[in-house]
């Protein structure tokens with residue numbers, strides 16, 4: 001299957017990131033201690049299995065994509081990791097259960113799960129990212145306001161700060177939720193399908209910030225379904241279809257056999273594995 005490659009510059013950039021990331025990873029023998037260890041996660045909705053015995057690691061400093069067909073359990077895996085759905089197995093971050101350290105996590109759920117009629121402005125939504133640091137009913141500090149302003153500027157949404165979130169386009173809403181995640185100053189960023197229904201420009205802005213976060217050593221975990229060129233942005237992939245098909249570097253995961261097993265042979269096109 002032939003990949004639709006982007007520009008030479010983009011390839012060079014991705015290759016140099018790859019080499020840097022690989023050498024950093026080699027030097028960091030302790031990376032599995034620093035990252036997230038997922039062990040034997042299973043989730044049942046009533047008697048229906050959504051996920052079975054998922055075990056894998058998510059490394060800091062790498063952009064990790066969760067891939068699989070509709071209904072594969074991608075959102076469920078993210079929720080199970082954060083303790084948002086009952087699951088067996090465990091998810092450890094730095095030697096403790098991740099679900100007991102949610103103050104270190106910024107989570108942006110799938111668009112369909114957000115109430116867009118909620119009467120909040122862009123500024124309100126972004127400042128929500130500071131609530132854990134400030135506490136409810138307490139005044140936001142000057143530092144918090146500056147962090148939020150900077151985050152809005154970083155995603156290019158400063159001029160919309162007084163706009164109700166329900167009156168933004170899908171791409172603008174995603175940028176605002178990314179800004180809220182940035183204001184949390186989290187160690188772990190979890191985004192569920194952030195690219196659905198957004199234009200190329202917004203996708204590039206968001207990927208650029210994901211890369212920056214990964215380069216800062218954060219854990220950046222993104223549910224995605226687009227098997228096109230954008231898959232080349234990811235350093236690591238977790239490929240599932242109720243069970244784990246493969247996890248590891250993009251090159252190792254993106255084999256025809258793995259894709260065939262995940263998508264039951266229905267995959268027609270995918271990005272550059274090399």
Ligand SMILES: Nc1ncnc2c1ncn2[C@@H]1O[C@H](COP(=O)(O)OP(=O)(O)OP(=O)(O)O)[C@@H](O)[C@H]1O
Nearest residue numbers: 045046050068069070071072073074075076077225
């Ligand atoms: N709250 C729920 N109650 C019952 N079944 C559910 C619930 N949430 C998800 N499921 C089922 O669990 C399975 C996995 O769902 P999940 O939303 O995790 O898949 P997904 O990979 O994120 O799919 P999509 O690509 O459509 O977002 C599906 O069969 C879904 O119908």
Ligand SMILES: [Mg+2]
Nearest residue numbers: 074075076110
């Ligand atoms: Mg989903």
